Amino acid sequence: MSDDLSEYYTVREHDTLSGIARSKGVAWQDIARENGISDPRTLRPGQRLRIPRNAGKVHAHVLDVAHNPLSGVSYRIQSAGRTVSGKTSSSGQTDDFWPTAAGQKVEFFIKKLSGEWKKVYETTSHEIDKMVTLVSPRLKLAAETHPHPENIQASQLSPRPRPKAEATGQQTPSKFAPGKGIKTEQATEKDGTAIMKVTSDDASLDEFLEKYTGDPITEDDYKDAAKELGCKVNAVKAVHETEVGAGSFTIVDGRTVPKILYERHYFYRLSGKKYWDTNPDLSYPVGYYRMGTKYLKKTQKLTKTDGTSEDVDVWVRFDKKKDKDQATDAEKGKQLLDEGVLTKERDTYGSFSYRRLRKAFRLNETAALESCSWGAFQIMGANYKTLGYSTVQEMVRDLSRSERPHLKGFVNFVKADPALLKAIQKEDFTTFASHYNGPSYAENNYDGTMKRHFDDLEKATATKSGKEAK
Helix, strand or coil: CCCCCEEEEECCCCCCHHHHHHHHCCCHHHHHHHHCCCCHHHCCCCCEEEEECCCCCEEEEEECCCCCEECCCEEEEEECCEEEEEECCCCCECCCECCCCCCCEEEEEEECCCCCEEEEEEEECCCCCEEEEEECCCCCCCCCCCCCCCCCCHHHCCCCCCCCCCCCCCCCCECCCCCCCCEEEEEECCCCCEEEEEECCCCCHHHCCCCCCCCCCCHHHHHHHHHHHCCCHHHHHHHHHHHHCCCCEEEECCEEEECEEECHHHHHHHCCCCCCCCCCCCCCCCCCCCCCCEEEEEEEEEECCCCCEEEEEEEEECCCCCCHHHHHHCEEHHHHHHCCCCCHHHHCCCCCHHHHHHHHHHHCHHHHHHCEEEHHHCEEHHHCCCCCCCCHHHHHHHHHHCCHHHHHHHHHHHHCCHHHHHHHHCCCHHHHHHHHCCHHHCCCCHHHHHHHHHHHHHHHHHHHHHHHHC
């Protein structure tokens, strides 16, 4: 998309500024301001005017540091001399703001605890709609204050942590979807001191994982798996290397857990198309946007938490066959990021999968576990039956104990799909990746990466065999 967000018009005989504005669908005042015209009667034939384009709406989704929606936050949005102010809704969203034209600077302000306004974000209006995600660095909890008992000496009171720096913005208790969120409870200690207990909305890892036993896949395990699949050992290893590289487990909160990738479009579908309006970071009709992938804006009618419907502009993956007539309208994720339509925090993969899972688990635990790809071979939890489990909970607990069940599950998964089984037997990694990794396999070069890993493993095996023969 060009940085010049205007088109041009050459004035003809008998043209008027209001008539030009009507034909272009913009306000004559915007044309006048764009071209420095103080008197519309001064138009002359041959004069070249810059015509600003109409702009899409802009609104913000305000989250606390733990990515919970913040309600009741005082905000102000201003652009081209216009200002709209209000408080965020229960789902942490501002009202829609409509700039008068594309190319205008749009500024977002949040009211600080001191009553001052702090500018937190700036973007430029475009023809496309924008949703800005604003993440606060802090969380403010509502609580009552109570005096300490008069007969208690300061030395008898429980130690209190040193106060942190003042919060940088107005923050309120978050509402993490209906009935969810940070919970606070007033209580007293044995000495009568008033305290506040705070409970996080994040699920504990112990709620769905078992302790890691450290039982890795052995060379004999690989040989047994290859024999059962009728393929080479290095074909199985190549898939493993492609999916998780150096290891099947990672460290979260000091404990060893399976590597996962949380998929919000799975959760949206498996949870009954809920929570997209209150928690778009966890539930949305499309997956997290990838920077190199092309997308098209399409309007979908979505049902909100309160049961009402709303037409929502959603950027969906561009399909070369289905959307070939709209190829010029497709934009890469990187372009959408630069234009402010997407934000890195919300729309790209990163190290947040367990954070997202633990929050989604509070909304719908089965759908949350089914919406992750798990472990050594990154198989979606929704495939638990194919892997040989009666529930996804059983599958996740088994995979969290050790690496060996990951390989067993992979064997069952491949055997259940004749196309996959034939492809791994023939070392046809393009066909294998197209079935195993889905339509985006080529975009992410899964087949090429598998083939490279396989060739490297084969060379290493041949070298080792040659040395042993000597």
